Amino acid sequence: MELIRGEHNLRPRHHGCVATIGNFDGVHRGHQAVVGQLREEAARRGLPSTLITFEPLPHEYFMGPQAPARLTPLRERLCQFAALGVDRVLILRFDLRLSGQTADDFVQRLLVDRLGVKSVIVGDDFRYGQDRAGDFDTLVHAGQRLGFDVLRQDTYTLGDARVSSTRIRQALATGDLAGAEHLLGRPFTISGRVRHGDQRGRTIGFPTANLALHRGAPAISGVFAVEVRAVDVRSADGLLARGVANVGKRPTVGGVTPLLEVHLFDFTGDLYGRHLRVALRRKIRDERRFESFAALQQQIREDADLAEAILSGQA
Known part of the structure; x- marks a missing residue:
C-alpha cells in the first residue's frame, strides 16, 4: 500500500x-x-x-x-x-x-x-x-x-441498527467488548509504543509495559484481560503474551494523564520502544482509587488471577 x-x-x-x-x-x-x-x-x-x-x-x-x-x-x-x-x-x-x-x-x-x-x-x-x-x-x-x-x-x-463509530463508543462505554467486537469485525485494540514509566509496578511485583494513549481520554477505561501482539513481529500472529491491563489515569498514584499499563504473564524481555497492539478481551472491573499500595497490590494479584482464568477459558 x-x-x-x-x-x-x-x-x-x-x-x-x-x-x-x-x-x-x-x-x-x-x-x-x-x-x-x-x-x-x-x-x-x-x-x-x-x-x-x-x-x-x-x-x-x-x-x-x-x-x-x-x-x-x-x-x-x-x-x-x-x-x-x-x-x-x-x-x-x-x-x-x-x-x-x-x-x-x-x-x-x-x-x-x-x-x-x-x-x-x-x-x-x-x-x-x-x-x-x-x-x-x-x-x-x-x-x-x-x-x-x-x-x-x-x-x-x-441487529436492525446502523453500524457506526458512535455505536461502538457506546458499547465500549458500558464495557460491552463482545458488542464492540461484533460491530468492528475484530477485537477492540489499543496500540502504541512502549515508553518508560515511573516503574512503580516493579516495586509491588507487577512490572508493566506502559503505552501512552492517543489524543486525550480513551474510548474505554478499567481493568481488562488482554492479549498482546507486537506489530513488528509477523510469525505466530505476533502473539507475545497474555496479561492484565489497566486503562485510565491511575488515581491511586495521583495520575492525571490517561495511560495503558499492561502486566504480561510468562514473558521476559525488553519491550521499550516496541509497538504493541493490545486486544481487550473482557472487562474485569472499573478503575478506582485504593487507600494504600498494599491494597492496590492485593487487587492487582486478584485481577491477574482472574485474567489468567478468563484467557485460559476457565472463567
Whole structure:
C-alpha cells in the first residue's frame, strides 16, 4: 500500500483512480463494506483504489478536547487499510484551509484536477465541503458535469441498527467488548509504543509495559484481560503474551494523564520502544482509587488471577 501524506505529494502517476472519502475511525464493518466496494470497482475498471482520509479527524478539529474519543489512531487505521487491500491512502491535513474549501472547489481541485477520479464510492450519509454543504446528491451532480461516476454504499446494519463509530463508543462505554467486537469485525485494540514509566509496578511485583494513549481520554477505561501482539513481529500472529491491563489515569498514584499499563504473564524481555497492539478481551472491573499500595497490590494479584482464568477459558 502506498501512503501519500498531503495533496502536495500527489504526482501525475496518481492521476486516474477509483476513490472513497471518509474518516474511517474504527475501520468497522460498515467501513469494510465501503472498502470492499472500492476494490471491486477499481478492479472492474483496471485502476488503482485510493482511500482519502483526514488527520486530525474533522470533528477533532472543530471540537478540540470535547471531541469524542478516537477508536483507532492513524497508524492503526493505516494497518487496517493495508490488510483490506487498499492500493493507496491519501491523508489530507484537516485545517482552516481545507475546512473553508467549498464543496465545488474540493471536487474540482482534488478529485478532478489532482486525482482524475473515474468513480467515487461514498456512504449514504457522506457530507463534504465548507459547512458540510455537499452531500451524495451534490456529488452525483458534480460527477455528471465533470465526468466521473458516484456509487452509494448503503447503510450497513447489524441487529436492525446502523453500524457506526458512535455505536461502538457506546458499547465500549458500558464495557460491552463482545458488542464492540461484533460491530468492528475484530477485537477492540489499543496500540502504541512502549515508553518508560515511573516503574512503580516493579516495586509491588507487577512490572508493566506502559503505552501512552492517543489524543486525550480513551474510548474505554478499567481493568481488562488482554492479549498482546507486537506489530513488528509477523510469525505466530505476533502473539507475545497474555496479561492484565489497566486503562485510565491511575488515581491511586495521583495520575492525571490517561495511560495503558499492561502486566504480561510468562514473558521476559525488553519491550521499550516496541509497538504493541493490545486486544481487550473482557472487562474485569472499573478503575478506582485504593487507600494504600498494599491494597492496590492485593487487587492487582486478584485481577491477574482472574485474567489468567478468563484467557485460559476457565472463567
